[in-house]
Amino acid sequence: QAQLLASGGGLVQPGGSLRLSCETPRFGLDYFAIGWFRQAPGKEREGVATITNEGSITYLDSVKGRFTISRDNVKNIVYLQMNSLKAEDTAVYYCAQTSLDLSGPFALNPSNFGSWGQGTQVTVSS
Numbered sequence: 001q002a003q004l005l006a007s008g009g010g011l012v013q014p015g016g017s018l019r020l021s022c023e024t025p026r027f028g029l030d031y032f033a034i035g036w037f038r039q040a041p042g043k044e045r046e047g048v049a050t051i052t053n054e055g056s057i058t059y060l061d062s063v064k065g066r067f068t069i070s071r072d073n074v075k076n077i078v079y080l081q082m083n084s085l086k087a088e089d090t091a092v093y094y095c096a097q098t099s100l101d102l103s104g105p106f107a108l109n110p111s112n113f114g115s116w117g118q119g120t121q122v123t124v125s126s
Helices: 104-108
Strands: 005-007 010-012 018-023 033-039 046-052 057-059 067-072 077-082 091-098 120-124
Touching: 005 091, 018 033, 018 091, 018 120, 033 077, 033 104, 046 067, 046 077, 046 104, 057 067, 057 104, 077 091
Parallel strands: 010 120
Antiparallel strands: 005 018, 018 077, 033 046, 033 091, 046 057, 067 077, 091 120
């Protein structure tokens, strides 16, 4: 499986916004869901948001109401719109895919996903 390419990170002030993009080769043919994950220094990787081929979405509680995952079926891209960013959102953000039919907390478990790329750094700081 090809690695998924995440982009769009950067430095932003608290309260600011960023939109991350994940290029998904062979969109919809080989996987059930695409997920966004993040890993801060010294912490484990955690699931942030996932979207299935059927449009079912799962969010990490701490990002609900601030982050929105969506997909462009023409461009084969999955986006993560991040608003009202906080310092604790600082991390390297990755996207990954799974062929498993997941729901609930299983949909945010990094162990259920593969095709990890290099990620993109998001830094929230004044």
